[in-house]
Amino acid sequence: MTATEKKQLMITACKVRMGIIEGTHAAKSGHPGGSLSAADLITYLYFRQMKVDPQNPHNENRDRFVLSKGHAAPALYAALAEKGFFPASELLTLRHIGSILQGHPNMNETPGVDMSTGSLGQGVSAAAGMALAAKYMKKDCRVYALLGDGEIEEGQVWEAFMFSSHYKLDNLCVIIDNNGLQIDGPVSEVMSPYPIAEKLRAFGFETAEIDGHDFDAIEEAFKKAEGVKDKPFAIIMTTVKGKGVSFMENQVGWHGKAPNDEEYAQAMAELKARLAEME
Amino acid sequence: MADIKIATRESYGNALKELASEHDDLIVLDADLAGATKTNIFLKAFPNRHFNCGIAEGNMIAAAAGAAAMGLVPFASSFAMFAAGRAFEQVRNSVGYPHLNVKIGATHGGISVGEDGASHQCCEDFALMRSIPGMVVMSPSDDIEAKAMVKAAYAHIGPVYMRFGRSAVPVFHSEDYTFEIGKGELISDGSDIAIIANGLLVAEAIKAGQALKEQGINAMVINMPTIKPLDEELVLKAAMKCGKIITCEEHNIIGGLGEAVCSLLSEKHPTPVCRIGINDEFGHSGPAAGLLEQFGLTADNIAKKAKEFLGK
Numbered sequence: 001m002t003a004t005e006k007k008q009l010m011i012t013a014c015k016v017r018m019g020i021i022e023g024t025h026a027a028k029s030g031h032p033g034g035s036l037s038a039a040d041l042i043t044y045l046y047f048r049q050m051k052v053d054p055q056n057p058h059n060e061n062r063d064r065f066v067l068s069k070g071h072a073a074p075a076l077y078a079a080l081a082e083k084g085f086f087p088a089s090e091l092l093t094l095r096h097i098g099s100i101l102q103g104h105p106n107m108n109e110t111p112g113v114d115m116s117t118g119s120l121g122q123g124v125s126a127a128a129g130m131a132l133a134a135k136y137m138k139k140d141c142r143v144y145a146l147l148g149d150g151e152i153e154e155g156q157v158w159e160a161f162m163f164s165s166h167y168k169l170d171n172l173c174v175i176i177d178n179n180g181l182q183i184d185g186p187v188s189e190v191m192s193p194y195p196i197a198e199k200l201r202a203f204g205f206e207t208a209e210i211d212g213h214d215f216d217a218i219e220e221a222f223k224k225a226e227g228v229k230d231k232p233f234a235i236i237m238t239t240v241k242g243k244g245v246s247f248m249e250n251q252v253g254w255h256g257k258a259p260n261d262e263e264y265a266q267a268m269a270e271l272k273a274r275l276a277e278m279e
Numbered sequence: 280m281a282d283i284k285i286a287t288r289e290s291y292g293n294a295l296k297e298l299a300s301e302h303d304d305l306i307v308l309d310a311d312l313a314g315a316t317k318t319n320i321f322l323k324a325f326p327n328r329h330f331n332c333g334i335a336e337g338n339m340i341a342a343a344a345g346a347a348a349m350g351l352v353p354f355a356s357s358f359a360m361f362a363a364g365r366a367f368e369q370v371r372n373s374v375g376y377p378h379l380n381v382k383i384g385a386t387h388g389g390i391s392v393g394e395d396g397a398s399h400q401c402c403e404d405f406a407l408m409r410s411i412p413g414m415v416v417m418s419p420s421d422d423i424e425a426k427a428m429v430k431a432a433y434a435h436i437g438p439v440y441m442r443f444g445r446s447a448v449p450v451f452h453s454e455d456y457t458f459e460i461g462k463g464e465l466i467s468d469g470s471d472i473a474i475i476a477n478g479l480l481v482a483e484a485i486k487a488g489q490a491l492k493e494q495g496i497n498a499m500v501i502n503m504p505t506i507k508p509l510d511e512e513l514v515l516k517a518a519m520k521c522g523k524i525i526t527c528e529e530h531n532i533i534g535g536l537g538e539a540v541c542s543l544l545s546e547k548h549p550t551p552v553c554r555i556g557i558n559d560e561f562g563h564s565g566p567a568a569g570l571l572e573q574f575g576l577t578a579d580n581i582a583k584k585a586k587e588f589l590g591k
Contacts, residue, residue: 060350064348064349066345106376106377107348107377108377108378114348115344115345115348115377116372116373116376116377118372119368119372119373121337122337122341122368122369122372122373123341125337125338125340125341125342125344125345125369125373126341126342126344126345126348126373127345128338128342128345129341129342129343129344129345129346129347129348129349129353130345130346130348130349131345132330132342132345132346133306133345133346133349133350133351134349136306136327136328136346136351137349137350137351139349155337156335156337156338156341156369159332159333159335159337159338160338160341160342162333162335162338163332163333163335163338163342166333167330
C-alpha cells in the first residue's frame with residue numbers, strides 16, 4: 001500500500017465516521033461506539049479488499065460481507081453510501097419510518113447488504129453457510145463476517161466456528177472487533193470471552209492479532225488469510241470503542257446512545273478538522 | 280384403505296433423493312439425526328450434497344439461510360422439537376425476516392414420537408411456525424402426499440416448514456393425487472358435521488366418518504395439509520354447509536390447525552367448533568398407538584366427540 005493509498009483510506013474512514021455521527025444523530029438512537037470501532041475495518045473491506053460493484057449489487061460472483069454485529073449498521077451504511085450503493089442523503093433517514101436503512105441490516109431493503117442480521121450470533125452462521133455454498137457452487141468468492149467481542153459470548157458463534165473448521169472453509173474470514181466493551185460494561189467483567197485467539201486456534205482457525213485501526217496491519221492480515229488453505233481464518237483486532245470522537249472513546253455509555261445536537265456539533269467539528277488535516 | 284403403512288419421514292428422505300437428481304441447487308443439512316430424519320436416504324445417493332451440522336440446530340438453520348442467500352435451496356432437517364423449538368429464533372430472524380428460500384423438514388412431530396417421552400414430543404411447532412410472517416406451514420397425511428409436498432416446497436419460493444411423523448401411517452391417497460400448497464382436500468362430502476384433520480389424524484378422521492355414516496350421521500371429511508396459508512374457501516364452505524366443525528391434529532389445541540380454523544370462522548362465519556388435539560399438556564413415554572389412544576387421537580374418539588357435539 002502506498003502512502004497515498006493509505007491516506008486515501010484514512011480520508012474515506014473519516015468520512016464513514018462522519019456518516020455514523022450524522023446517521024445516529026438524525027435517528028436520535030443507534031450504536032455509535034461499536035460502529036466507530038469497526039469503521040476502519042469496514043472501510044478497508046469495501047475500498048480495498050472486497051470484489052463488489054455498487055452498480056450491480058446482486059452480482060452472483062461478488063464477495064459477501066455479513067455484519068454479524070448488526071448494531072454497527074451505521075458504519076456499514078456509511079461505507080455503502082460512500083462506495084456509491086445509494087445516495088449519502090439516505091443516511092439522514094436512518095431508523096425513520098419508511099427508510100431503506102433499518103436499525104439493523106436488512107438485505108431486502110438496502111442495496112449492498114448481503115444478509116439481514118441484528119440478533120447476535122446468527123450472522124456468522126449465515127456467513128459460514130454462504131462460504132459452504134460458494135464452495136459447493138464452485139464460486140471463486142470470499143465471505144467476510146464481522147463479530148463483536150461481546151457477541152462471541154453467544155454459543156451459536158462457537159457452533160459456527162466448529163462448522164467452518166469442519167468443512168475447511170478457507171474462503172471464510174471472520175473478524176472479531178475486540179473493543180473491550182459491551183452494553184453492561186467491560187467484556188472481561190460481564191462475561192470474559194478471553195483468550196479469544198487461542199480459543200479460535202483450538203477451534204481450527206488460522207489467526208492474526210492486529211491493531212484494528214492500522215491499515216498496514218489490516219492489509220497484512222487479509223493477505224495472510226488469502227494464503228491459508230483448508231482452514232478458516234480469524235482476525236482478532238484490538239480496537240477503541242468510539243474511535244475518532246474524543247468524548248466517545250472507550251466510554252461504555254456510547255454503546256447505544258445517539259449524540260444530541262451539542263455532542264453532534266463537537267463530534268463533527270473534530271472529524272472535519274481531522275479530514276482537513278489529511279486533505 | 281390400503282394395508283401399506285409408511286412413515287412420512289421416510290417419504291421425506293425418498294422425495295429429497297428424487298428431487299435432487301433433477302435439481303443441482305438442492306442441498307440437505309442435518310443435525311446428527313440423518314438416520315432418524317431419513318435424510319440418510321439422500322446422503323447415500325448424494326454424499327457431497329448432504330452436510331451434517333452436528334448437534335447444533337441454531338447454526339444449521341442460519342447456515343441454511345446463508346446457503347439460500349447464495350441461491351441454493353437448502354432443506355434443513357431435525358426433529359420438530361429442535362428445528363421449530365430450539366432454533367425458533369434462528370428461523371424467525373435468519374430465515375423468516377429476510378424471507379430466504381429455506382425448507383425446514385422437521386420429523387418426529389407430535390405425540391406419536393412415543394417412547395422418548397415429552398422432551399421429544401413437539402406439539403407446539405405449528406403455533407411457533409405459524410406466527411412467523413411469510414412462513415408456509417404444512418403436515419402431510421400419508422406417503423403420497425408427503426412426497427408431493429416436498430416437491431411443492433422445492434418449487435415454492437420462500438420459507439417452508441414441513442412436519443413429518445415418526446410412525447408408519449396408512450397410505451390412502453392414489454398415485455394420481457395432486458397436491459397444492461394452501462389447498463385442502465375434500466375426502467368425503469357430508470352435511471351434518473365437518474371433520475377437518477391433518478397429519479396422521481386424517482386416516483382416523485376417514486375411519487370416523489365411515490363409522491358415523493353407519494350410525495346415520497353424514498360427516499364431511501377434509502384433509503388440511505397446509506395450516507398456513509389456510510384454505511379459507513374450503514373451511515367456509517364446510518362451515519356453511521355443515522354448521523358444526525371438528526378439527527383434529529397431533530398438536531396442542533392452542534396455536535395449531537384448530538385455532539387457525541376458529542380464527543377464520545369467528546371473523547367470517549361464526550360457527551361452533553370442537554378442537555381435538557393435545558389439551559394444553561405435555562405427553563409422556565409409551566408406544567405411539569397407546570399414547571394416541573390415551574390422548575384421544577383416534578377414530579373412535581373423533582366419532583364419539585362428533586356425536587356429543589351433535590347431541591346424539
